[in-house]
Amino acid sequence: MRVQTKxxxxxxxxxxxxxxLSSIRLKQCAFCYRGDQPPLGQGRLVVFGPTPGYIPLHxxxxxxxxDCDDDCHDHCYRSDLALPMCSSPAECEDKSSSEFIKQLGPxxxxxxxxxxxxxxxxxxxxxxxxxxxxxxxVQQGDGQSLLYVDKAIDLxxxxxxxxxxxxxxxxxxxxxxxxRSYHFPCAAAxxxxxxxxxxRTLCSRHGRAxxxxxxxxxxxxxxxxLLMCCCCGNCYHGSCLDPALTPSPxxxxxxxxxxxRVCHICR
Numbered sequence: 060m061r062v063q064t065k066x067x068x069x070x071x072x073x074x075x076x077x078x079x080l081s082s083i084r085l086k087q088c089a090f091c092y093r094g095d096q097p098p099l100g101q102g103r104l105v106v107f108g109p110t111p112g113y114i115p116l117h118x119x120x121x122x123x124x125x126d127c128d129d130d131c132h133d134h135c136y137r138s139d140l141a142l143p144m145c146s147s148p149a150e151c152e153d154k155s156s157s158e159f160i161k162q163l164g165p166x167x168x169x170x171x172x173x174x175x176x177x178x179x180x181x182x183x184x185x186x187x188x189x190x191x192x193x194x195x196x197v198q199q200g201d202g203q204s205l206l207y208v209d210k211a212i213d214l215x216x217x218x219x220x221x222x223x224x225x226x227x228x229x230x231x232x233x234x235x236x237x238x239r240s241y242h243f244p245c246a247a248a249x250x251x252x253x254x255x256x257x258x259r260t261l262c263s264r265h266g267r268a269x270x271x272x273x274x275x276x277x278x279x280x281x282x283x284x285l286l287m288c289c290c291c292g293n294c295y296h297g298s299c300l301d302p303a304l305t306p307s308p309x310x311x312x313x314x315x316x317x318x319x320r321v322c323h324i325c326r
Contacts, residue, residue: 086185087185088101088104088185088186088187088190089168089177089184089185089186089212089215089216089227090167090168090186090187090190090191090194090211090212090215090227090228090229090242090243091166091167091187091190091227091242091243091244092165092166092167092168092169092172092225092227093164093166093187097163097313098313099163099166099243099244099247099289099312099313100189100243100244100247100289100290100312100313100314100315101187101188101189101190101243101244101289101313102187102188102189102190102192103187103188104185104186104187105185105186105187105188105191106183106184106185107183107184107185107186107191107205107208107209108182108183109181109182109183109184109209110206110207110208110209110210113207113209113210115174115178115182115209115212115213116174116213116216117173117174117175117178156222156223156224156245156248156249156308158308158309159222159223159248159308159309159312160223162309163309163312165223165225166220166223166225166242166244166245167220167223167225167226167227167228167242167245168215168216168225168226168227169225169226170225170226172216172226174212174213174216177212177216178209178212182209184208184209184212186208186212187243188205189243189289190229190242190243191205191208191211192205192258193229193230193243193246193253193258193260194208194211194214194215194229194230195211195214195229195230195231196210196211196214197210197211211229212229214229215227215228215229215240218231218240219240220240220241220242220245221239221240221241221245221249221262222241222242222245222246222248222249223242223245225242227242228240228241228242228245229242230242230243230246230260231260232251232260232261232262232264232265233259233260233261234261234262234264234265237262237264237265239262239264241260241262244312244313245312246260247287247289247311247312247313247314248308248309248311248312249262249263249283249308250263250281250282250283250284250285250306250308250311251263251266251282252265252266252271252282253282253287253292255287255291255292256292263282263283266281266282271285271287271294272294273285273294273295273296273299274293274294274295275295275296275299275300276296276299278296280294280296283306284296284306285297285306286300286304286306286310286311286314286316287311287314288314288315288316288318288319289312289313289314289315290315290316290319291316291318291319293316293318295316297310300317
């Protein structure tokens, strides 16, 4: 049996030379800033093309204001999208994050990141499929394609995760007036409410109590009391599984249900 030891980014609709150059440059997700190991439920790395008519911020910042009249930032980056971040450690979900980061390493963009490094010279960007699909502003295109990923990267590059406190947090709580944002793995680790069918995120303060049900016993529970499969979105009580599991940040991030579980080596 052939053993797959490394998964390269997937390039869709790009020429071989461009794919080769991008494969050298783009090795990390522009949201969680991780590659493929260890897997935390983010899915495969995919290279996304630039959005037509959109000028990434690192390029826009080098242009004069008169050159920017025709780009789409004015209606894509309204003030209500840049909601305030948590202003003190007491407001952050950091009681469990330190052990989570200690075990798995840092997640997210470092604060000294050069946003330009997240794009190749052609405007392509690299992200995990789930990190991109759950990001605010990203839309479904034809088939399984995703649109406006580069816009989400620009927005996420200024947002601090409420769990790990690093940049790249593109999953924003959809409650009006809430400024909490997360990386995809951090949202699972923090036990926030994730509505799988709508790719909708609600933080632990605004998730509806008892709104999720265990698929095995049909009883409801708060999001932090359940394990959500990172592949299908089904939820389970840890006590209903065999063997039983205790929901925790390390257990929730990248957890796969019995129906979806695959070997991380051979897939």
